[in-house]
Every structure is written in C-alpha cells, then in structure tokens.
Amino acid sequence: MMRKSFLFVFLFFAHYFLIYGQDTLATVTAEKGDGIYSLLRKHGVNPYEYYHEFIDINMDNLRDSLHLLEGRTYIIPKVELDTVPVVDSIQKQAKKVKEIASKTYDIFGEDHKTVLSKSERLKGAIYYLVSGHGGPDPGAMAVYKGKSISEDEYAYDITLRLAKELLAHGAMVYIIIRDENDGIREERILEMDRDEVAYPDKVIPLNQLDRLQQRVDIVNDLYKQNKGAYQRLIVTHVDSRSEGQNIDVFFYHHEKSQNGKRLAESIHKTFEAKYRQYQPNRNYSGTFEDRTSLFLVKKTHPAMTFIEIGNIRNEKDQRRILDPDNRQALAKWISEGVILDFEER
Structure with a gap:
C-alpha cells in the first residue's frame, strides 16, 4: 500500500513539474531580428496557435501592439499539454501528446x-x-x-x-x-x-x-x-x-x-x-x-x-x-x- 502511495505521489509531482514547472523559463529577451513568430518558434511554441495569446499577455511591451522591442523581456504563453502517463517504467516517465489531425x-x-x-x-x-x-x-x-x-x-x-x-x-x-x-x-x-x-x-x-x-x-x-x-x-x-x-x-x-x-x-x-x-x-x-x-x-x-x-x-x-x-x-x-x-x- 505504501509503495502504491509513493508511486501516486511521484507521478503527480512528475506531471506537475513537466506541465507547470516551466514557469521559471517563461520569460525571454527579444534579440535583434526577432519577430513574434520566430521568437515563439525558437522556444518550442506553435506560433499559429499562440500568436494572439502572446500579444494579449505582452500588450504593454509591444510597439504598435504587434512588434517586439529589442532587449525587452516577454512572457511565453504556457502550453498546456493533453497528456497520459506511460507506465512502462517510472525511471522513463514519458508523456504522449494528444494527436491533432x-x-x-x-x-x-x-x-x-x-x-x-x-x-x-x-x-x-x-x-x-x-x-x-x-x-x-x-x-x-x-x-x-x-x-x-x-x-x-x-x-x-x-x-x-x-x-x-x-x-x-x-x-x-x-x-x-x-x-x-x-x-x-x-x-x-x-x-x-x-x-x-x-x-x-x-x-x-x-x-x-x-x-x-x-x-x-x-x-x-x-x-x-x-x-x-x-x-x-x-x-x-x-x-x-x-x-x-x-x-x-x-x-x-x-x-x-x-x-x-x-x-x-x-x-x-x-x-x-x-x-x-x-x-x-x-x-x-x-x-x-x-x-x-x-x-x-x-x-x-x-x-x-x-x-x-x-x-x-x-x-x-x-x-x-x-x-x-x-x-x-x-x-x-x-x-x-x-x-x-x-x-x-
């Protein structure tokens, strides 16, 4: 019973940190030549899905409400993954992203x-x-x-x-x-x-x-x-x-x-x-x-x-x-x- 409880706690925290533990990495500094699409791409975020969310949360930091300013810090939208645990092994805790057509x-x-x-x-x-x-x-x-x-x-x-x-x-x-x-x-x-x-x-x-x-x-x-x-x-x-x-x-x-x-x-x-x-x-x-x-x-x-x-x-x-x-x-x-x-x- 104790072993099962430990496994549940481990899986919960592994899931939590995989999904939400990226908060400390959620801000980036725009470099020369960066645009919103290229910036999101560089940080593994689909720009076509999260473009408008990026603008909404960074509105006060954009020129003309559309352009990045070199040297400014921007918040990257949090990508919520629809995941299921793969229970082959605790050591190789994996996540499977829901397939999109x-x-x-x-x-x-x-x-x-x-x-x-x-x-x-x-x-x-x-x-x-x-x-x-x-x-x-x-x-x-x-x-x-x-x-x-x-x-x-x-x-x-x-x-x-x-x-x-x-x-x-x-x-x-x-x-x-x-x-x-x-x-x-x-x-x-x-x-x-x-x-x-x-x-x-x-x-x-x-x-x-x-x-x-x-x-x-x-x-x-x-x-x-x-x-x-x-x-x-x-x-x-x-x-x-x-x-x-x-x-x-x-x-x-x-x-x-x-x-x-x-x-x-x-x-x-x-x-x-x-x-x-x-x-x-x-x-x-x-x-x-x-x-x-x-x-x-x-x-x-x-x-x-x-x-x-x-x-x-x-x-x-x-x-x-x-x-x-x-x-x-x-x-x-x-x-x-x-x-x-x-x-x-």
Whole structure:
C-alpha cells in the first residue's frame, strides 16, 4: 500500500513539474531580428496557435501592439499539454501528446507544409485565391535597402499564408497562381523570380490582357466544376502610389454582387476590430467599395473581394508588407473575416 502511495505521489509531482514547472523559463529577451513568430518558434511554441495569446499577455511591451522591442523581456504563453502517463517504467516517465489531425502541402515549403486542423468552421466552403501578377510580370516595384522588391512575391506570400489558415478550418482551397519553389518565407526581402505558373501548371502569358483572361478562365472553369457548392474568390494585390502616400488595407467587390459585398464587408469589419484592439490610438481608414471596372472583378463568376494590402513604395506600408509577422497577421485577419462571412451567410 505504501509503495502504491509513493508511486501516486511521484507521478503527480512528475506531471506537475513537466506541465507547470516551466514557469521559471517563461520569460525571454527579444534579440535583434526577432519577430513574434520566430521568437515563439525558437522556444518550442506553435506560433499559429499562440500568436494572439502572446500579444494579449505582452500588450504593454509591444510597439504598435504587434512588434517586439529589442532587449525587452516577454512572457511565453504556457502550453498546456493533453497528456497520459506511460507506465512502462517510472525511471522513463514519458508523456504522449494528444494527436491533432494534420495534412501536408508541399506548396507551403518544408517549414510550413504541415497544416494542423483547428476546426471545421469552413467545411463545405471552396475558395479560389489569386495573388496579383507573377510569371513575366512582377507587378508594382520599389527599392528597399538597395534591393528591388516586387508586388508579386509579397502578394503570393500572404496568399499562401491565407490558404493555410483556410485549410486549417476545413475549407477546400485552390491556389491559382503558384510557385512550387518559394513556399511561405520568413525573410523581409523576398527574392524575385519569374517561374510562377497558373493552376494547375499553365505558363503565364506575357501579354497583360491574356494573363488576366487566363485567370478568369481558370476560376470560371473551376466554378462550373463545383456548381452548387459555396464558392468565393479572393484576389490579393499590393498597390503602388507616390512614396508619401500611406494607405490602409482596402477592399473592392462587384457592384451587383451582394455576396461579394458581404465578403468584403466582413473582412473590413474584422480589420476595424483588430485596429481597435491592437492600435487603439490609430484610426483605420481602409474602405470597401464596388470597383466593377477591374477585369477580375467584372469577369469572374464567384462572389469575390479584391484586396489591396498597401503601397509598396511607402515606408510605413513597407513595414506592413515586408515584416513576415505582419504578413501572417494580415492573412490571419483576412481568414477571420472570411469565417465571419461564411458563418453569417
């Protein structure tokens, strides 16, 4: 009896210290170049699951409610493991983490290819994601620290991150512009290339009108194949204006599409709420409006929204576009607006 009591006490304290004994290691100092995602990753915490919790508990220590400050100390969220003891041997007390459903998609790159299931909130929904330009057309361009940067690379990275978020919530996703070599990238300067293709592996034409028509044809053909299902199109671009013009994320939709308007409005409402939460001293001036003159807005069949992320030539907007943490936040916020739209349909 005494031996059983000792075993119970041993297992209880082993469990306690494995789960809660990391309190003394729960603070870290941000180093130069650290972002929230990279910091959480370095300390064994899934950044996609604990990003917002990290922000909530470190709000007073973040610049613009989103950025780490070098030399500051931050609290790492406590990861609560769902565990069961393995009773082979007391000396090798082991823990088995509850398995989470996952799938792998090579297009996200080696470090990001595993998509963990978060929910089935988008089950039955189909999304077509089109990132602007690509192939022979880099889109809007600028120079950052002496290096050329282009719209297509950043729109594509945000689109991949959005695709991963939507898949994690049970949606079916078609990535229309594709680069099998890039994947989701964590660098600020994304190297330019011209090897993007259109779904599934079509060469992107040199002529602008042909490029746009190719995307329209691909989306409309898929729309017909999936007739009867809930289908939406999201197009992502980066704008180019004068260097002094700082803009917020804004959205377009077809003037006659109530579903498209609602999708754009749902994402817009989400961005307004996020700005109130994380940047309460800054007004969000992004808009949603009809812009049927845009080729993809006018010609594609699914209800859709066309998103402009920012001005690639403006220094403030460049921080939004170049910082990988910001690109992830943009994708996350868009996905939350998409979920809002789907659940309120």
